[in-house]
Amino acid sequence: MFFIKELTHTIMLHPSYFGPRMQQYLESKLYSDVEGTCSGQFGFIIAVVSISDIGKGMVLSGNGQAEFVTRYRAIVFKPFKGEVVDGVVHNVTRMGIFAEVGPLNCFVSQQSNPPSYTSQDQVIENNTKIRIKIIGTRVDATEIFAIGTIKEDHLGVIE
Amino acid sequence: MTSRSFPGRHKAQQEEEDAAALKLGPEFNNAGCLLISEVKYLLENRDKDAPDTVVYNKALEYVKTFAKFNTTDSASAVREILRREPELTQFETAQIANLCPADAEEAKSIIPSLVKIEDDRLQALLDEIQAMRKFQT
Numbered sequence: 001m002f003f004i005k006e007l008t009h010t011i012m013l014h015p016s017y018f019g020p021r022m023q024q025y026l027e028s029k030l031y032s033d034v035e036g037t038c039s040g041q042f043g044f045i046i047a048v049v050s051i052s053d054i055g056k057g058m059v060l061s062g063n064g065q066a067e068f069v070t071r072y073r074a075i076v077f078k079p080f081k082g083e084v085v086d087g088v089v090h091n092v093t094r095m096g097i098f099a100e101v102g103p104l105n106c107f108v109s110q111q112s113n114p115p116s117y118t119s120q121d122q123v124i125e126n127n128t129k130i131r132i133k134i135i136g137t138r139v140d141a142t143e144i145f146a147i148g149t150i151k152e153d154h155l156g157v158i159e
Numbered sequence: 160m161t162s163r164s165f166p167g168r169h170k171a172q173q174e175e176e177d178a179a180a181l182k183l184g185p186e187f188n189n190a191g192c193l194l195i196s197e198v199k200y201l202l203e204n205r206d207k208d209a210p211d212t213v214v215y216n217k218a219l220e221y222v223k224t225f226a227k228f229n230t231t232d233s234a235s236a237v238r239e240i241l242r243r244e245p246e247l248t249q250f251e252t253a254q255i256a257n258l259c260p261a262d263a264e265e266a267k268s269i270i271p272s273l274v275k276i277e278d279d280r281l282q283a284l285l286d287e288i289q290a291m292r293k294f295q296t
Contacts, residue, residue: 001178001253002193005186036212041186046218047202047210075198077218078187082179084258084269086225102221103214129224131258131269134178154265 001083003076004049007042009034013057013066026054030070040139043078044103079104079134079146086158087148089128099130105145106132112149122157131155179271181248192253196234199226227259233295240287246275259292260285 009030017025031048038044055068079085079101087099087106096109112135124130132148133155139145150156176184183190193201199222202209209215228234234256241252251270260266263281267273273281 001250002195002198003187003190004193005190031207031210035210036214038214044214044218046198046215047205049201075193075201075218080176080178080183080187082177082271084254086258088221088224100217100221103217133269152268154260154268 001078001080003078004073005076006071006073008069008071011068011070013068015064023054026068027051030072038142038144043076043144046075046077049073049075077102079137079144081134081136084131084133086129086131089124089126089130092125097124099132106148108132108148108150112151124157129158131158181250181272183250192249194234194253194256195222196226196228198222200231227292228295230295233291236291237288240284244276244284259288261289
C-alpha cells in the first residue's frame with residue numbers, strides 16, 4: 001500500500017556550506033539522502049512531496065558541524081501481511097514465481113500455487129499480471145522481501 | 160492497539176501486523192493511504208527532476224501499469240463515492256479503489272475486513288465504481 005507520511009531526517013552540515021546557498025544545498029541533500037531508501041519501519045521512500053520544515057540548525061560543540069532536523073512529507077510504499085496486491089511476473093523457476101510489486105520483490109512458492117502454472121486459458125509467464133496475497137515479509141538493511149500466495153479464490157492471473 | 164504490557168511488547172506489536180485485521184503497526188495505523196492513481200499523478204507532476212533511483216523507477220512503472228483511474232477527477236470521484244460509507248477505513252478505501260473487485264463476494268475475499276458491511280450496500284458501491292471506470296475518458 002502507498003501512504004503519504006510525515007517523516008524526519010537529520011542532516012549534518014559541514015561549516016564550509018554555511019552561506020547564502022545553504023538552503024538549496026540542504027534541500028538537495030535531503031532529496032538525495034532519503035529518496036529511494038528503504039527501512040523496515042517505514043518501507044520504501046519513493047519520493048519527497050514537500051518539505052514542511054528544514055530545521056533550525058544547531059551547531060554542535062566539539063566539531064563545528066550544524067545539525068538540521070528536517071521534516072518532510074513523502075510517498076512511501078509498505079507491504080503488509082494479509083494485503084492483496086497486483087504484481088508483474090518477472091521470473092518463473094521450478095521453485096516458484098518471482099513477481100515485482102513496484103519496488104518490492106515477491107516470491108510465490110510452488111507449494112502455495114495450484115499444481116500447474118498453465119491451465120486451459122491461463123498461462124503464468126514473464127510479464128503476466130497476477131494478483132497476490134502477501135503472507136509474510138522479511139526486512140533487510142536495504143530491502144524488503146515478501147512471500148505471497150495465489151492459492152485462494154480471486155487470486156492469480158488478472159487480465 | 161493492544162493494552163498488554165509484558166516486556167518486549169514492542170516486538171510483539173511488530174509481529175501482529177496484519178492487513179486482514181487492519182493492524183498496520185504503530186506507524187501506519189493513522190497514516191494517509193494513497194490510491195495508485197493518485198501516486199501516478201503525484202509522481203508525474205513533480206516540479207523537481209525525477210530522482211534516478213531503482214525504487215523510484217520501479218514504482219513509477221508499477222503505478223503506470225496498475226492505475227485504474229487515469230484522471231485526477233475520476234480518482235477523486237471514487238474517493239467521494241467511498242466516503243459515503245462511513246465504516247470504511249482509509250486502508251479499505253484505497254484497497255477497493257486499487258483492486259476494483261467486481262462483486263461483494265470478491266471484495267470480501269480479497270479485503271477480509273469488509274465483512275462488517277452488508278453485501279447489498281457494498282455491491283452498490285462497487286457497481287458505481289465499475290460504472291465510473293467504464294465511462295472515464
